[in-house]
Amino acid sequence: MTDSPSSASALVSRDHVRTLFSRAMSDMYREEVPQYGTLMGLVRDVNADVLAADPALAADLARADELERLDLERHGAIRLGTAQELFTMRRLFAVMGMEPVGYYDLSVAGVPVHSTAFRPVTDTALSRNPFRVFTSLLRLELIEDEELRAEAAAILKRRAIFTPGALALIERSETAGGLTREEAERFVREAVETFRWHGEATVDAATYKRLHDAHRLIADVVSFKGPHINHLTPRTLDIDAVQTGMPERGIAAKTVVEGPPTRACPILLRQTSFKALEEPIRFGGAAGAVEGTHTARFGEIEQRGIALTRKGRALYDTLLAEVRETGGAGSEGADYAARLTEAFRRFPDSYDEIRRQGLGFFRYSLREGASPAFNGPLDAAALDRLVAEGAVVADPIVYEDFLPVSAAGIFQSNLGGAEQRAYEGHASRDAFEAALGASVADEFALYQQAEARSLADLAARLGPAQSRAVA
Template sequence: MNDTTFLPSDEIRSLFSRRMSEMYRAEVPLYGDLLDVVADVNADSMREPTLLAQLRRKGELERIDVERHGAVRLGKPEELATMRRLFKVMGMAPVGYYDLSVAGVPVHSTAFRPVTDASLSNNPFRVFTSLLRLELIENPVLRAEVQEILARRNIFTPRVLALIEQAETAGGLTAAQAEEFVAQALETFRWHSEATVSKATYDKLLAAHRLIADVACFKGPHINHLTPRTLNIDDAQVEMTRRGMAAKDVIEGPPRRKVPILLRQTSFRALQERVAFVGESEAEAGTHTARFGEIEQRGVALTRKGRALYDALLSRVRDANGAGNAGADYQARLDAAFSDFPDDLKTMREAGLGFFRYALTDKGRAANQDALAAKSLQALVDEGWLDAEPITYEDFLPVSAAGIFQSNLGSDEQKSYAANSAQAVFEAALGAKVQDEIALYEEAQARSLKAAVPFLSAA
């Protein structure tokens, strides 16, 4: 009989998230300032009784202060495959496929995150993970050089690889093993101020694309941002500017609404950090720009119908006269376009635009089930038998992610690549299929409905 007690993966993820935040705060002091901004804005926001009550009903109040997402950029398929195994130890799975090449960023990505309701409630830590697309480097000589540089490195410590294998073989890690696993895993994400190439090689890759230089020229994929969740991103951006942070001019994603949808993101500009290059003296050290501060506000998860409407409205704004998200009138154009998207929960639910989690009210629990069975879902909600709480969006938006990337790579980085989704290639490197994020919301809504009113579970 095996008496080994394993630490739950949710607890390993929480430990990793906490230690990652501590490490990044020590490396990037402005991140600490950003946490202070978010804490102050969230405290102000929660003075609104309606919002506070909704957070309590949804079970999200406890997770707001610990909620983070990080982002890393990998260079080769083997790194992505091992990263999947590493995050699996923490109860995180690859969700969604994001092709950022259409916005001039030569990567494709997924998000590792927990997928069950219980795990999300415990700690929804996510890591947006990108893989460099070597095939998008047009110069074959440069492409081969990047490949050779990446082939020389191993971004994982021998001990973390052994602990991943231990978890896979035994079915988990003990508390002591988990502590060591987290410490060893953090080494992969730590900042290294020594480049692995010469200044001449770095400059050559930088000229091809800043992101190529960031991925290929260092010992590991330093975490390039760690993002807290705010309850009011507009107020947070104003406060960032007031405190002297170089915030983006434009908040990525949908406009400000009474009912937030999907994801809104903003950031402060990437920092210039000193870097020592191979063969250069300390006096000849240069700089590298990669790490920045980001905040996000999460809203209602949209159905396939709702997402199609969102994408169409965003395209209307960005495609008009080729303006994209540039221009002083961008916010006005965005607001005007999204006037076509309903801005109240009742209309969104009845139109099938958003996902909701259902639960019987006290009135519903006391009712005769046969009487309830005669009513439609809409009637059950409208008449107070059933509560419908919006499901929070846990994922990302490719256009927004690319916008954040570009703003921190430099305004001269508006490269252009043909639309070239390569999900099958990405999944082959990953060693698994990515999960369909919308299907996960569909399943969560269906589970809640089945638990509340089984006779409507097929609705």
């Protein structure tokens, strides 16, 4: 497939469709939530300041193919109500080259959903447009009130969240292997309707209250025509500067930045947000229309760091759990940031040490102009020597995925709940994948494959003999 088809019948790339869709979503959300536009302006200013102050970082991002994607980078989030909705959503995202990666059990923080992230998975697709959508499925079985659970299921069964046009073009893409330029543009127009905000509830005010009292997220999923996009998230290079800058631009910021503390070498994912909007809605019913409000949509910002290996992730999880479980404090308390920083002193804060200890994933390449004297094999010791000599560059691989505790923290904060604490989890990956109609990809395997590809390419450039002995 091509981005520049020579005829009307030529198929465009899935990357092209994804870019069209992500831009359409951003335009739609900017119209629906004007404060999102203010947030985007703040992020652009912060990123420009960081790059101007740190030319070495700008050069590193350019070399790693990350600079051009920075302004494009977004993730969105939606919440679905039924297995059939999730199944069809997987097919919709496949049109754009987005696959389900990772399984997230948010019930560990008292949020009755489990989730995956639809995103591109190849190096090329990620560099073109890394748009992701964190997609959650409501866990109706976690609603304790059996009568309310049955009522919620019946309400969800009656709704159809995809337009006939979108369904037809999904099928067209599946049978033809893609879409033409005209079909792609039409597909995007139809697909964004699924994610549009609707100010009319599909339930009466009394039903909404019962759902809301069970959990605010349940009311958000069950009470509306479709899974309105509840946030779009730009990527910043300095989330602390954004957190400080939000109040200065009239934006009410979340109190706590979720994820690891401020570090010289960012790891995984840090997220913050502005508080969810209280929006007017209309309830139907036998007594006629009733005016009310609903709180769900907000603005989120993220800063992405290096993807961690299983060893690195185990250390991260251990340190975070220690901080959150100290005295049952969760993420509450004025001293949370200090406690977090202190605990994470045990996590190395230099890329070289992270690499040497096997805590993170890296992409290796021969430095431009380097021609090291090398007689393989390219084992770990040889790789360390080449990196130390400066002949080989080890670029951190960006973490493209999410953190369940952080996601739940954002959800809870913007649904009006208290800061999260530890709850007993109810993971059910098998049930989620059955609803999805596919397995979710293992994010660790994807990062490992990306690192292995870079090592194979490096070995080939060093010499034919080395290509047979990659560390």
